[in-house]
Amino acid sequence: MRPVIPYVTAALLFGLGVYGVLRRRNAVLVLMAVELMLNAVNLILVTADTTVRAQLPHGGQVFALFVIVLAAAEIGVGLAIVLQLYRLRATVAVDEVPLTERPEGER
Amino acid sequence: MTGADVLLLALGALAVGSGVLVVATRHLVRAGLYLVLCLGALAGMYLVLTAELVAWVQVLIYVGAVVVLLLFAVMLTRAPIGASDDLDRPGWAAALVGGGTGLGLAALLVDAYRWTAVELPEAGTAERLGDQIFRSWVLPFEVLSVLLLSALIGAIVISRPDIGRPKAGEPGTARSRTGGPGPGGSGTAVGGGRPGDDGGRSR
Secondary structure (H helix, E strand, O other), X not given: OOOHHHHHHHHHHHHHHHHHHHHEOEHHHHHHHHHXXXXXXXXXXXXXXXXXXXXXXXXXXXXXXXXXHHHHHHHHHHHHHHHHHHHXXXXXEHHHOOOOOOOOOOO | OOHHHHHHHHHHHHHHHHHHHHHHOXXXXXXXXXXXXXXXXXXXXXXXOOOHHHHHHHHHHHHHHHHHHHHHHHHHOOOOOOOOOOOEOOOOHHHHHHHHHHHHHHXXXXXXXXXXXXXXXXXXXXXXXXHHHHHOOHHHHHHHHHHHHHHHHHHHHHHOOOOOOOOOXXXXXXXXXXXXXXXXXXXXXXXXXXHHHHHHHHO
């Protein structure tokens, strides 16, 4: 097995994820691009698990499982925020979210 | 080139190709379906790399749960059916940064590993993996369970705006409602809801 093949795949997927996060306007598509980046990291971890001899066996696979759990938690909270944004502003475009404007009457 | 190499090359090409379509397609729902293809190809790569437990967890959680949640969000935000033209920001900065990151990392890893070959460990690692999780990594495992619980509660609190809002008739609500309408049609709900929220907490 040539480890360079999955490593290069993971690097390209991470680049695609960065491109998607920066390019997309729709918040759901931004979350999909974040998923691409997390999966690239998982692929790196699993490949390193088979190619690097570590003191603790299978540390890479354990970390990949942990990252999957973190991604599940992230997507739950992220989609709750996106749906709340849609309910308040009737849009999910990330560049239409006002960052400085405060709601009227707030102290 | 062994059989594992050919499989990894094919699945990697499939993953990268469908990843390109995820970030480039103009159809919202199709982006989710290409994401299924990409994650499935990655699960196949995990299988070839003898990480079968990670592969099946990937299929269960990512393809089964995360993509379904994303498609739910696409439908709940009333995404248009068919191609939409306002999905992308213009500009080459994203392509520059993303391409630079991807190609730079790829060049770094190619330089580190060249075309060396590594023996794959024998298959059937699930038992040893479980052994490791529940011996060496049991504390992070428990912390993760707390994190999942807090993410669950956080998602519920975010999506329920009536939590923490004072009852109708209390002074905080009355003051904020007379504060005038907020900007725009749906913004009115913001202007009415948020100050009431604030008044409820400050008491």
